[in-house]
Amino acid sequence: MxxxxxxxxxxxxxxxxxxxxxxxxxxxxxxxxxxxxxxxxxxxxxxxxxxxxxxxxxxxxxxxxxxxxxxxxxxxxxxxxxxxxxxxxxxxxxxxxxxxxxxxxxxxxxxxxxxxxxxxxxxxxxxxxxxxxxxxxxxxxxxxxxxxxxxxxxxxxxxxxxxxxxxxxxxxxxxxxxxxxxxxxxxxxxxxxxxxxxxxxxxxxNPQLLNGFANTQAHLNDSLNLVEDYIGLIYPEIVSKTMYGYNLKIDFLKKLPNTKAVLYELLKTFGFSEWEDVYQLLDAQSGKIVYSSTHRLIKDRDVLILAENEPDRKMQEYFIEEGENILMLPMGRFTISEVDEISKTAPNCVFLNAEKLTFPLVLRKWSNGDVFYPFGMKGKKKLSDFFNDNKLSLPEKESTWILCSGNEIVWIVNRRADNRFAITDPSQKILKITYTV
Amino acid sequence: MxxxxxxxxxxxxxxxxxxxxxxxxxxxxxxxxxxxxxxxxxxxxxxxxxxxxxxxxxxxxxxxxxxxxxxxxxxxxxxxxxxxxxxxxxxxxxxxxxxxxxxxxxxxxxxxxxxxxxxxxxxxxxxxxxxxxxxxxxxxxxxxxxxxxxxxxxxxxxxxxxxxxxxxxxxxxxxxxxxxxxxxxxxxxxxxxxxxxxxxxxxxxNPQLLNGFANTQAHLNDSLNLVEDYIGLIYPEIVSKTMYGYNLKIDFLKKLPNTKAVLYELLKTFGFSEWEDVYQLLDAQSGKIVYSSTHRLIKDRDVLILAENEPDRKMQEYFIEEGENILMLPMGRFTISEVDEISKTAPNCVFLNAEKLTFPLVLRKWSNGDVFYPFGMKGKKKLSDFFNDNKLSLPEKESTWILCSGNEIVWIVNRRADNRFAITDPSQKILKITYTV
Structure with missing residues (x-):
């Protein structure tokens, strides 16, 4: 030996x-x-x-x-x-x-x-x-x-x-x-x-069992490698990275000869166990979700969205105190400053009538009863309807931050300001808030 | 139950x-x-x-x-x-x-x-x-x-x-x-x-062994299906059908992450057993061959040629008797007729000086010592050199028919006539032979 x-x-x-x-x-x-x-x-x-x-x-x-x-x-x-x-x-x-x-x-x-x-x-x-x-x-x-x-x-x-x-x-x-x-x-x-x-x-x-078995396992390894090569080849056409995880294109998945087997290979490391439920998502109504202990798979029109499970929303609340200028938060930076006039607006920036604000302002996630008065529109709107009109996926909704003054929504961060806090007269005290990732 | x-x-x-x-x-x-x-x-x-x-x-x-x-x-x-x-x-x-x-x-x-x-x-x-x-x-x-x-x-x-x-x-x-x-x-x-x-x-x-085993085999079947889907996906880029079997493109095979495993999948139904020899063909000299009981794999420049094993050449000999007009043979039809003048030539057709021919003419495969006098050239040439100059692959050489008069080559069917039997004078008795598949 x-x-x-x-x-x-x-x-x-x-x-x-x-x-x-x-x-x-x-x-x-x-x-x-x-x-x-x-x-x-x-x-x-x-x-x-x-x-x-x-x-x-x-x-x-x-x-x-x-x-x-x-x-x-x-x-x-x-x-x-x-x-x-x-x-x-x-x-x-x-x-x-x-x-x-x-x-x-x-x-x-x-x-x-x-x-x-x-x-x-x-x-x-x-x-x-x-x-x-x-x-x-x-x-x-x-x-x-x-x-x-x-x-x-x-x-x-x-x-x-x-x-x-x-x-x-x-x-x-x-x-x-x-x-x-x-x-x-x-x-x-x-x-x-x-x-x-x-x-x-x-x-x-078979006295030569162990020799034969080594060959058997070499063959099985070859097969496994070919499965991995196949997944690698079709991966770019099916999967795209998003801010929240991955999107899987349903129409491409369905065109494959062995859709379920591919879906299993793509998702096997994410802890799902109810595979029949996962497979049924392909034909389910938009909004349907299957959970693993760490992840969710969400049917959203023509894609399956793979995202981590949502962290507890109540835990995610931040405050902006009066006079604060820069706030570093997990989701990015908020810069607050007094300005003399409204400049060109961008989605990541809002101009507010400072006199109407009640400090501390609150940054939080949305909740079910939320209502606001969209800037440039007459009247109020349910936040859920606003999300749906803009075709936001569930992870997009969940990742959206809401700036509030007391119980009133001031700004759907990066998406829309509220009429009630808009500048209506150049003489008002103007607060500019900018969000950068 | x-x-x-x-x-x-x-x-x-x-x-x-x-x-x-x-x-x-x-x-x-x-x-x-x-x-x-x-x-x-x-x-x-x-x-x-x-x-x-x-x-x-x-x-x-x-x-x-x-x-x-x-x-x-x-x-x-x-x-x-x-x-x-x-x-x-x-x-x-x-x-x-x-x-x-x-x-x-x-x-x-x-x-x-x-x-x-x-x-x-x-x-x-x-x-x-x-x-x-x-x-x-x-x-x-x-x-x-x-x-x-x-x-x-x-x-x-x-x-x-x-x-x-x-x-x-x-x-x-x-x-x-x-x-x-x-x-x-x-x-x-x-x-x-x-x-x-x-x-x-x-x-x-495990008292639930048989249930668990059914799931295990379902998984294995999924994997096998994915291997087959992968081979199906890359097949058209690697394999092309030829007259003699299939050509496999070496450069594409070599670019794959698991070349040997793919080659095995492509060839497993053709009876090969010496797989190491098969894999080594990818880098072997042109002309190298690995045999199974029914097939051959031939390295030919940038392809592997998969062809059936060559039937015994000596068995393949056919005769054209004097006066015969149409001959139906396994590889196609030979039409023989006397004509008054030479018309436009095509590769599948030859005009011969009938007076020089000795019947029966013989149709046979090439053999090692073969020499002929290529039409339009001075002097003689080894048939093997003629094949190589024209870059014929082994199965192409093997499938080529030679028309002979006695021991002399008259026509490399579909490729080149011999000078010795060419019409040199319009008064000669002209025999036209046409080959159609």
Whole structure:
């Protein structure tokens, strides 16, 4: 196996021979064998071990074992202790996910601080097959079948083409000691059943199972790449970036031979779960919305608008005190000044009769009963009607700011002033308010 | 299950209720239960049973059982006997494949002759999962994971959403008898191991396995559809039809992010197995060829030419006897006539000095030592040089016909006449030969 490993290094990861490497070692047979092989291949590496403190004395014995291993191999070693349970509770994630996040985050820190080029992990061919079968049991899509990647940015898995049997046989042959790994947290039962009760039957049916499976996964990866290339090709015709997120063109989507599948690919990272509702939006009435925990998809005439969920409106209220000149707010800057006369107007600027204003002025989002007296029109108008007349989409309405004096609307910012505060006589005291993003 | 079946019919296959149906019944629990369910749903169906004669008396008992079933259900029944082993040997295919071909071919014949609208088969959810796992064991790509289709042209599988357990429980509850199916030919051992040793473990890990798996396969089908849509989208830019097969544009292929995967998709139905050789053709010297059992892929400057393998050249020889006027040949028609003078020449027509010809003239493909005296040129030329000067691709060279008089070339059909047989004096006896496709 030593020779096979060196050849594999040379052909697939020649860059590792020049690099400064950080090797993740749990103490299990896979990572201990990898450490020995790296030493034999004369790679420039240090060892990193995470103590997740999930198995009391056992965790500490693992730590001691790794310290001793580093000593015998004569390589530098880093140990970090984590309170994994607390982290999992804080972040509301599984123990397994917590361990994963803590581990990769620490590797990242170490790599940056001490200039490691690559992190090596000891995942092997059986890990890939087991994960495939676990995902089959749980239900998945193509991505769940494509497996752990041998090269994923700076994380490298040089044992991915070797089977667990090969690794264990090598350890036995060279009398390499390791610690039986009883971790794997929540996944343990499922993975062990797959490992001990399913994989051996499949291997009995085809002794070359793992080789064949590597080809199978290479094919699946090819297919996944082609799906991504396809989405990349049609993306610019369907999707356009907006101030609020993205617009998806319904007519183009509908012309595709597999509209639903494309819509799924476009939206899969936005947390939607009610996919039938999402698909039905294509033919729904304007205004219909489907929510995920973070996003909304809004049918708006000929587009689907993808936007983040609206933040609580009541929380968004800002005040302009009398005499204030410049106000920096999250949505932009308001400049307030007294002027002698009305200059050329622009949508982002309003001239107000200062005598009619009650301070502090209030900047807020619209609410249902809002009514104003549009400048240049007779009489009043519901704000909702004004929005609809101007064909504002829901995110446009939501992002519109209203400047108020007491309960009265002074200015629909960037859109329309109110008659009641307009300058009717040059002798009035004129306040100019300008909004810039 | 009866109610679930009726609902499933109504929502997924409403067209079956109006159709004239042919139900494939082996005598196993799946097809027998399907026959009962179709009767209860008042569908208009007949039964078709194939006796493959693979299990002697057992096969005949199955046949009797199905005859009896049809009698009890009071529906028409067709029985056909096949010599499956002989067919498999003749066609050089597996027994299983032979049974499949014979079965579907007979169903097709019956459907056409007796105007059946649809053929129903009793495949169920477990068949799909078992096939998935069999393909996993053997090694496959995305297509091998996408499963049996519920609707495949006129073949309909209305039980595909039901599990074997449900079907067996229904049979038991209603005391429906069936014949234990000991067929499945070469696949039997593999399928039985999967059925009895693997699937139960997976179902223990997730009792909702089959439901989840149906979703998984729906996702995989979506992905496969997107791959096909992508290939369909880029196909016209890469592939063009030629007289000899297809040309694939190398520069466009190389610009794609996943060239190899696209090349695989484009060529997968042409029997190639040495894919690395195929991929290397993109950068190979002009003239390099990779073969499959039926096709060749030829690097020719900026294209890959996909063509059928060349038929044996020696077999392709035709004779033009003296006095013959019209000759119909596989590649077209040759018209021979005596004329008084040379008219306007066209590439598909040649005027020869009849006195110099030795009959029968021979039409043949080119061979290596061929030399001729090109009309309008001084001296002789190797035919291979003539081809190269004219930048003929390999299939173009191969498809070119040579008209000979004895050992001498008279005409490179449609390309160039030979000086030696040219008319030099109006008094000569002129033979006009015209070739039309």
């Amino acid at each position: 030593e020779k096979a490993f060196k050849n594999h290094l040379k052909s697939e990861f020649p860059f590792l021979c020049q690099g400064k490497l950080l090797l993740a070692v749990s103490g299990g047979v896979d990572s201990v064998v990898l450490a020995h092989l790296c030493k034999l291949a004369k790679l420039n590496f240090s060892i990193a071990h995470c103590n997740f403190n999930l198995r009391d004395a056992e965790s500490d014995s693992d730590e001691e074992f790794v310290l001793d291993l580093a000593d015998r191999l004569d390589v530098e070693v880093f140990i970090e202790n984590f309170d994994t349970k607390a982290y999992a509770e804080d972040e509301k994630i599984s123990i397994q996910m917590a361990a994963r996040e803590l581990r990769y985050h620490w590797f990242e820190e170490l790599s940056v601080a001490l200039k490691y080029d690559y992190v090596l992990t000891a995942h092997h061919a059986n890990d890939n097959l087991e994960t495939f079968l676990i995902n089959l049991v749980r239900g998945t899509g193509l991505e769940g079948f494509t497996g752990i990647k041998a090269v994923n940015n700076t994380v490298i898995r040089p044992l991915l083409t070797f089977s667990r049997k090969e690794i264990e046989a090598y350890a036995e042959l060279h009398k390499i000691k390791w610690r039986e790994d009883s971790s794997n947290a929540s996944n343990k039962y499922l993975r062990n059943k797959i490992r001990h009760d399913v994989v051996p039957v499949l291997e009995e049916l | 009866e109610k679930a079946f009726k609902n499933h019919l109504k929502s997924e296959f409403p067209f079956l209720c109006q159709g004239k149906l042919l139900l494939a019944v082996s005598g196993g629990v799946d097809s027998v239960v399907l026959a009962h369910l179709c009767k209860l749903a008042k569908l208009n169906f007949s039964i078709a049973h194939c006796n493959f004669n693979l299990r002697d008396a057992e096969s005949d008992s199955d046949e009797e059982f199905v005859l009896d079933l049809a009698d009890r259900l009071d529906v028409e029944v067709f029985i056909e006997n096949f010599d499956t082993k002989a067919y498999a040997e003749d066609e050089k295919i597996s027994i299983q494949m032979a049974a499949r071909e014979l079965r579907y071919h007979w169903f097709e014949e019956l459907s056409v002759a007796l105007k059946y609208d649809y053929v129903l088969t009793a495949h169920h959810a477990n068949d799909n999962l078992e096939t998935f796992l069999i393909n996993l064991v053997r090694g496959t790509g995305l297509e091998g994971f996408t499963g049996i289709k519920a609707v495949n042209n006129t073949v309909i599988r209305p039980l595909l959403t039901f599990s074997r357990k449900e079907i067996e429980a229904y049979a038991e509850l209603h005391k429906i008898k069936w014949r234990e199916d000991s067929s499945n030919a070469s696949n039997k051992y593999l399928r039985n191991k999967i059925r009895h040793d693997v699937v139960p473990v997976l179902e223990e890990l």
